[in-house]
Amino acid sequence: MEIDESATGAPNPFAPAFQMGLIGRGIQLSRTPAMHMAEAQMQGLTCRYDLIDTDVDGDIPLAARLDRAENDGFAGLNITYPYKQEVMALLDEVSASSQRVGAVNTVVFRDGRRFGHNTDHWGFxxxxxxxxxDAKRGNVLLIGAGGAGGAVAHALSDLGAGCVLIADARPDAAVALAKAIRAAGGQARTVSDPTLAAAGADGIVNATPVGMAKLPGVPLDTACLAAHQWVADIVYFPLETALLKAARAVGCQVLSGEGMAIFQAVRAFELFTGRPADPDRMRATFRSHGQSSTAV
Structure with a gap:
């Protein structure tokens, strides 16, 4: 169905109503609900978006949470830390990109089946x-090989990185991700010390939760940073993490987690509703929440 660009945002009584949600840990200040609900309203749709925070009611297994959402008529769920890999075993079908990345962050319920997608990859x-x-992409250091790290690693490879250097506190996770990148035609290898590896990198990406307001800190010794490098972070509360602040101070180009958060939501909205979302409107909603909140 073609979207009427002149829509005023008033709900259309004849349009379908959508219910979505986000499952994750510590997500009470997420901006994701606002982005989806505001976009739905602008398109004349009715949308409810729930937060399912396992820090609040953590005793319920993930499988039971999916069952409940599906039985309640949800169009789908966004999935965030730490469930992007665990959820894959609970789905009927998983997209090719999700299989390659090894993680799912968007689940669509349709016709009695569950479909898994990864919008983090495209979002990054x-x-x-x-x-x-114009950033150089010879050697890129990636810190974090979890669900988000997998999406970012494959994105970096697809963006033309000569070699993705992968560091993770769990060596087996880093080895598995590097192997997956090579199997997909890219180049990757593991590194044990991100601070030492940073010296030979054109760019650095933090794909761990380190730097979030609830988990402050940096994922490597920032004394290793040099002005010729670029530094990206997938954390976006705060938008300028300690890592990005240190990188900016020495003259690095920096990329906050804002863009990935917005564009993954743009793709997820279309998967949930069948309608394309407006990235500029979603960005405006994201920014309207200022630094007082976070999103996933």
Missing amino acids: CESFRRGLP
């Missing part, structure tokens, strides 16, 4: 293309 690619279009 789109953010990088717009935010660091």
Whole structure:
């Protein structure tokens, strides 16, 4: 159905109503609900978006949470830390990109089946293309090989990284991700010390939760940073993490987690509703929440 660009945002009584949600840990200040609900309203749709925070009611298994959402008529769920890999075993079908990345962050319920997608991959690619279009991509250091790290690693490879250097506190996770990148035709290897590896990198990406307001700190010794490098972070509360602040101070180009958060939501909205979302409107909603909140 073609969207009427002149819509005033008033709900259309004949349009379908959508219910979505986000499952994750510590997500009470997420901006994701606002982005989806505001976009739905602008398109004349009715949308409810719930937060399912396992820090609040953590005793319920993930499988039971999916069952409940599906039985309650949800169109789908966004999935965030730490469930992007665990959820894959609970789905009927998983997209090719999700299989390659090894993680799902968007689940769509349709016709009695569950479909898994990964919009983080496209979200990071789109953010990088717009935010660091001319950045050198020879060796790129990636810190974090979890669900988000997998999406970012494959995105970096698709963006033309000569070699993705992967560091993770769990060596087996880093090895598995590097192997997956090579199997997909890219180049990747593991590194044990991100601070030492940073010296030979054109760019550095933090794909761990370190730097969030609830988990302050930096994922490497920032004394290793040099002005010729670029530094990206997927954390976006705060938008300028300690890592990005240190990188900016020495003259690095920086990329915050804002773009990835917005563009993954743009793609998820279309998967949930069948209608394309407006990135500029979603960005405006994201920014309207200021630094007083976070999103996933």
